[in-house]
Amino acid sequence: MLPAHTLLRMTQDAELETIIRQRIRGLRLARGWSLDALASRCHLSPSTLSRIETGHRRIALDQLVPIARALGTSLDQLVEPADDEDVVIRPEPRHARGVTVWPLSREGAPRGVAVARMRITPERPTGPEHRGVHPGREWFTVLSGTAVLQLGERSVLVRAGQAAEFSTMLPHAVGAVDGPVEILTVLDSDGERSHQHAD
Template sequence: MDGLVRKRIRALRVAQGWSLEELANRANLSQSSLSRIENGRRRLALDQLVILARALDTTLDQLVETATDDVITSPVIDSAHGSMRWPVKGDPGMVVMRQRLTGPPPENPARMRAHPGREWLVVLSGTAVLMLGNRRFRIEANQAAEFPTMMPHAIGAEGGPCEILGIFDRDARRGHQREGDDREAQGTRK
């Protein structure tokens, strides 16, 4: 486990694009101490792991986890709305949702939703239309989009049904859950 934790520390640092010096500053460690931790020349101490996990924007549990029995995740199917969603293990706040869209999105920003967060989507088949305020984006199969959800937005299909995979961060997921509650109360869909 020791070697795995060291590799994770280095991989998370590199994924953030941080130098040894930058992570050392964020964790209030010397650059040489951090280098020795990553290279296995310094003992891993619990207090340092807590500080490094926080500096790397992860949890101690995620930094040291060893479970490999939950590699496969089953979707939650919502037949009423034609969607499937999967929790993303790396961040319990994120969710991936597959959705079949059949109609065009509203083009009036007053009818669009805005909420905190960020969304990503990949078009699996057909053509999707993403409305961001007054701007209209056509997204073909195998193309992706990323956008802040504080901008009024709506997603629909063009020229027939399309299927998308949407990825929602924690805040965007909460926004969609609230919207889903509103839609059920009003009997409408986004």
């Protein structure tokens, strides 16, 4: 009988092969190509491609390289393992006086934006010395409670179900009115540095 770690590795390899087969077929169909069309582009026979897609033939590395090239993808993307780590974000909360921040996007997110959930209590300081200024725009929606947006000389109430969008070149801070408020916010890279990294 094979050792448990060998059986596990064989199962993982079989699962990855299944994913690779699905990717090949999915990319081919997304381009509207028949087996013949892909076969001519990667210099394999249509029957070989059919057996690869259906699992009746083991996938060899020397076949994957031309298939990936023909499909307009890289070998790395074609054989990338599929696990929850590339999909599920498990936010670690950051705490400061009156605020808890849960980052909901990965560090270095594309397009220079970050998404975060924030729970703000009335203890969060929002006085003039606590208001940030940086290039860009910011957006948030209130999930529960009532937020007060201190924006320059104005105090704007934003209630549950409402959203706010504003220039961050004005001194600004978000606080809570009459109890905790939860918001979902989209920040640019300057805003992320200013708001998410709690001291």
